[in-house]
Amino acid sequence: MKAIRNENGLALVVVLLIITVFTVLGLSLFALSVNSSKHAQVTEIDVQTVDISEMGFVHYSMRLEDFLEKEIQTYKPTIQTLMVNDLQANTLKSQEHYEKMVADHLIARLHAAGVTEKLVPPNGNRVIYNKFVDAKDNRQFQLIMENKNSDIFKETIPASAGGGQMLKLSVKSEGIHDDGLLKSVEATIEFKIDRITLPHYVTGGTGHNYDLTQILIPPNPPNTCTGTSLTTSTTNCKFSSSITIDASNANIIGQNYHITGTVTSKVNITSIQNTKMHMTGEFKQEQTIGRIEGSELYIGQDANFRNFNNNPAISSSKIVVIGDAVFPEPINGMSNSQIYVGGNATFRNTNNNITDSTVVIRGNATFLEPINIGANSSYFINGNARFNQRQLTIHSTAKVCVNGTVSELQHARSSYPRLFTPDSANFSTVCTVPGTQAVAIGDNFLKWFFDATNIDYTYK
Template identity: 25%
Template structure:
């Protein structure tokens, strides 16, 4: 009993020791947990900071790509003008000259960038907040002193030239240590010599009256010049003569194998139901009147018609074939539902304005053309056909409608819109620090 009494209090000691051990372990676990939370939070902050720096790289590169893309489109016209001026001054278009143009382009692009807000003379290129509560933002700093074009000064024939420079993007989050990424921006461009070509041009001559000279050695027409056809209709068949008064042909039937001069104008009141064939009509209109080919003209074939003054062709049912028409004034083709239909192996020249509202363009052949020195009224789609207007596109008009003969030296340079290429997708080279 005495031995047992000596062991009193041992249970309390054991309980106290157990409590102490668990307390120590609990504190250790709590400490480890707190430390882990801090480490996780620090890792998350580091990731957010790096993400902020990466966002800076992506954002800045988008701005750079847009800037250089816009600038090269602007400088394109300047280089094009430079090439054209050199051609006029008889500067040969050699490979070395292409390299020189590319170098000049590189200099212009670098100069434009150096004076832009994207490349400040001092300090930060740009800074942008990402998340205000966590104070997350990025800054672009420490750009290269100036972009370089390392290939522009080489004598080797490069496939492409390139402009390059480096910069740094700093990410910030919750006043933690910043993270820095270094980016390298590369922009490539080139001039394609094969898209710059020399071509012949005709000497400029738009005196279309020379196409149909006034007939000579024709006798005055008598009233008997009107032959009687079927049903009392008027027929010009193998008639060569000249009228000196305004003529109204009341019931025209046909004009065949004839040379007719109308010095005071003519109007065909009703339809020429057999058309005009193998004939020449030289018409000098009276001021204030219009030479009128009324209603249906059933075809104009192998003929020449010159009208000095205004003219209207209301309807040509069977079309115009192998013929030339010159109007030294304004012209109207068609009248409402009546249309000029079919034009092939023929040319129409109008020195004034032309109303083409009522033309059936679907039947126009590529062997035909209409040249108008003035303006054209009609659907905008008419320029999809062989129709040329000096007021719409003078270069095309001169090319297609000049009567001049090409001489030695009548050349120009043709620079297509595809003569310059550049990289539109730019992938930065990024290194993490």
């Protein structure tokens, strides 16, 4: 019996089978594509949210750095002055003491002004502030400090690591996406205060070779003044050139001046009181100065003074002359003051007592007229001293120390028991200059830097 071989309709079955297979494959690929797209979208949102949180942290770090920079620069003169005062009072503390004071001041300022500056949260709150990245889709970051009393702290850097203080702040930045997704970054910011350079003691004895340029802290006046005249209208000024004092019978009171150049005084100055005047050039005094009281004068080259006619003419003041100094007219008394001369000095006479004062002369000293050195005062002369056969009166609590030769005394050397020279038995102990501050001023005195290299991110 023949088999029936009817293949009609087989092609249709094959076609349907192929269509079915491709349909299943197509649906599978479509589903896979949809899932991949959704996954990519979720991943992109995650990345965007993390980026937003990091953006918040960067924004905060920049604000913090600006704030601390202003605070450290504002506080620097205060800590410098404190150190100099402690030195003069023989109460100078350790470097670490002053470094901790700076760190404590910055922490106190963060607590006091940080809320207004949006650097710490208000009391009873943990959110410092929030900021929209894009208000249209509600993407934003918010900065959080869980507890400002414990999240702001200081550490002492070991001397082996350079010393100083490290201020640390722990902050969390939360990035929030429009669909409610939240990602956070936690980090600790480090703010380093480098080791402070302390004032140092130097002794005189046979040299007195300390740096006169660093005895006084240069003033930093707020105003920049033009012109070449110092008048009643130029107050608390920086001058970039030499100037002339023109205001007749001027009273210079409570001023700070920094002059890059020479100062020439062509008129009578009634008084200089509670003033700091720092000049890089010479000082030429052509008329009378009534008195200098509670003031500091730094003269970067030579100085030619005239008459000081009040009594005392110089009180509670410091005068530093880097070059030679000439006093061709009388100094009518000096009390509780110091004069430092880096070169040679010539004096006419002091016709009233010098009391509780110190005069240091690095070069030679010439005295043209009588000199009266009163109680608790000292002259330290590193070079030679010539007294021009004039009267020399030295109080029993005063002293004159001459490291070079003494000449032209009015009387025999033995008549002056308070005049000491290297051949005096106790010269090395009696003729030691008291601790003279030599403060390192400038950027090396008090440095800081904002350290972004030690920020460890923790992502959540």
